[in-house]
Amino acid sequence: MGLSGSxxxxxxxxxxxxxxxxxxxxxWATKDMGKMLGGEEEKDPDAERxxxxxxxxxxxxxxxxxxxxxxxxxxxxxxxxxxxxKYGIKKKEEKEAxxxxxxxxxxxxxxxxxxKAIPAGCGNEEEEEESIVDTVMKFLPGPxxxxxxxx
Numbered sequence: 716m717g718l719s720g721s722x723x724x725x726x727x728x729x730x731x732x733x734x735x736x737x738x739x740x741x742x743w744a745t746k747d748m749g750k751m752l753g754g755e756e757e758k759d760p761d762a763e764r765x766x767x768x769x770x771x772x773x774x775x776x777x778x779x780x781x782x783x784x785x786x787x788x789x790x791x792x793x794x795x796x797x798x799x800x801k802y803g804i805k806k807k808e809e810k811e812a813x814x815x816x817x818x819x820x821x822x823x824x825x826x827x828x829x830x831k832a833i834p835a836g837c838g839n840e841e842e843e844e845e846s847i848v849d850t851v852m853k854f855l856p857g858p859x860x861x862x863x864x865x866x
Contacts, residue, residue, distance in 0.1 A: 759765070799805065805813075852860055 852863060855863070
């Protein structure tokens, strides 16, 4: 009797725990365990509407997050500008623009202005070699010129 009594006590304890945690008394199975074991899922009739609401909530949260960071960045930029004004510091873009303008203004009419791109047809290596050969040919006597032209 001791053995059967202990089994009854275990069953009673199992039912008590099952009621306490909302699980089935037999086998301690839950709804989710049935799904994991290949059982059919319960179809929620409002699942599509709930998913749309969830997506809309996510979009709204993302927009709020972006707005928050935009406000924070604007506040930081105003603080940065205050520091720049206080110490007479210019933004990097402003410095570059001023340097470019000064360079262009100084280079107008100057003999030492920066070189511009070489136009097409000028400075071609093959043409330079031909012009050098032609120049040398002009200084050669007639019979030597004929000898080089026969090639």
